[in-house]
Amino acid sequence: MAGVTLTRTRLLAGVWEGILTGAKAAPTLEALHRDRPVEGLSVTETGEPGRYAVRLPLPAEVLAEGVETVLIRDRATGETLDHVTIAAGPAAEADLRAEVALLRAEIDLLKAAFRRHMRSQGG
DSSP states (O other): OTTOEEEEEEEETTEEEEEEESOSSOOOEEEEETTEEOTTOEEEEOSSTTEEEEEEEOOGGGOOSEEEEEEEEETTTOOEEEEEEEEESOOTTHHHHHHHHHHHHHHHHHHHHHHHHHHHTTO
16 A cells, blocks of 8 residues: 555554555555454544544453554555554563564564465465
């Protein structure tokens, strides 16, 4: 989705919210936590052309001690548009741990895509 930007606006009462801009048509987004879909992601028109409100209620399943990351992606291209990082428990070096968790989540997605590609190639 070239030229498309997802900007987080807030996280309140367990609901992540953002604004998607630059889309020519209603986008198809998905939320993933540990390569599993997170239900409840909604994309609604704001009344302004190319601008959509995005909401994601965070379920209890994504809360755990340590750092957890939920990716918000364009389903058609697999491009990660934003992520939600939740750190709970001991706060030592939380920022670095959040970045490492995001990298791990993205590497897992790359591995899965590579495996699908290899299967489709007969290898």
